[in-house]
Amino acid sequence: MSDFFQFVVEGLTTGSFYALVALGYTMVYGIIRLINFAHGDLFMVGAFIGWTGLMVLASAHLPLALVLLIALVAAMTATGALGLLIERLAYRPLLRAPRLSILITALGVSLALQNGVLLIYGAGFRTYPHVLTHTGFELHGVQITFAQIGIVVASLALMLALYFFVHHTFLGTAMRALAIDQDAARLMGIDVERLIQLTFLLGSVLAAVAGVMEGLYYTQINFFMGFVLGLRAFTAAVLGGIGNIPGAMAGGILIGLLEAFGAGYVSSQWTDVFVFGVLIGVLVIKPTGLFGERVVERM
Template sequence: MSTFFQYVVEGLTIGSFYALVALGYTMVYGIIRLINFAHGDLFMVGAFIGWTALSALAASNMPWLLALGLALLAAMLATGVLGLAIERLAYQPLLRAPRLSILITALGVSLALENGVLLMFGPGFKTYPHLLTQTGFYLDGVQITYAQIGIVACSFALMLALYFFVHHTFIGTAMRALAIDQDAARLMGIDVERMIQLTFFLGSMLAAVAGVMEGLYYTQINFFMGFVLGLRAFTAAVLGGIGNIPGAMAGGILIGLLEAFGAGYVSSQWTDVFVFGVLIAVLVVKPTGLFGERVVERM
């Protein structure tokens, strides 16, 4: 049983990264019905911005906790601004265009971000400063590190803060109204364009947090890391019910657990088979995902 619970700990840690990125997918889809395939690459950009800032601050002999906080803040703000710029320049002019046009644009933005980072930083791996140690404790034979506790706690805190913001604030109410009917929201005086921009900004910030935490946890990043994680995070959003914030959280954790169990009990080469197999099985039984609700499409 200790092996089983060890995989649970690993799955919760990995799932925290997926859940944070899945929240960006589900928020954007909930507002404008767009699958933002560039969102996984924003996760990658956030990891590189955090690495750049943290490497510079660590060289100045600044206390590591302060350096980490400043690097994380820099990554969140810079990635949030980048996500906002992408929405303004690439997506906003196409909001009234056919969905296929904006979907192709999202794929183009994804490739542009990947190749931009490739040109700036090169194809090799970059190594984060080793700030997170393997110190922790054993609980009935299960090793739990303080880094894992911090990552899971930080992820859940951000998820709960986002849920509270969307469901218990005036701006969150406006965002939910916009998700139901944009035209009616505009007639009620809601600034639709600004709400969409805020959605992209918040989703990009969460992706940056996940990127920095993954860089700290695994210590190595590269320009292609956003593709695979973005694909699995999108799978998590669909599995939980895309457009549903608690569903994105649950989907991310479930994908992380499936990955940990699949790699531990069978082989890491079969991880995607288990993940997408479960996704297909769930969608066959419940096409809207675990927590999704059927939405009537308005013409």
């Protein structure tokens, strides 16, 4: 039984990373009905910028907490700016174009980000400093580290903050109105372009946070990490109901648990089969996901 709960702890930790990235997918889709396949690569870019910040500050003789904070803020700022740039140059000119055009553009942006990082940092792995210790406690045979608790708590806090922003602020209300009908929102005086930019900014910042946390936890990053995690985070968004913020968080946790149980009880080589099998099953049985609502397409 202790193995079962150990897999739960590991699944919650991994699922927290998926959930943060899935929030970006679900926000962009909820606003402009775009599956932003480049979003996983923003997660990867955030991880590399955080690593760069830590390497630059390694010899600065600053307190460790301050170094981590500076690296995290740098990753959030740079990745957020990159998300805004992508929206402005790649997506905005195609918002009125056929969906296939913007989808192909998203795949192109993904490849551009991957190869850009490959040219700058190379194909090898980069190693984060081992700043997160594996200290923790044992509960009925289950090993729980303080790093795992911090990751799960931070992810839940960010999700709750985003949910509060969307549902209890003026800008959040405008974003929800925009998600329902862009033309009507524009007629009501809502700055549609600025809200779309804000959506990309928030999603990119969350992806950067997830990238830095994963780098600190697993210590190794590479240029291809965003593609694989992005697909799993997209699966999490679909499972929870893409366009639904709590659904994205729940979907990320469920995918993390499924991956942990699959690796623990069967084999780690079959985890992709389990994860993407769930994606196929959800699309066939309940395309709107666990918490999603059916959306009426407007022509």
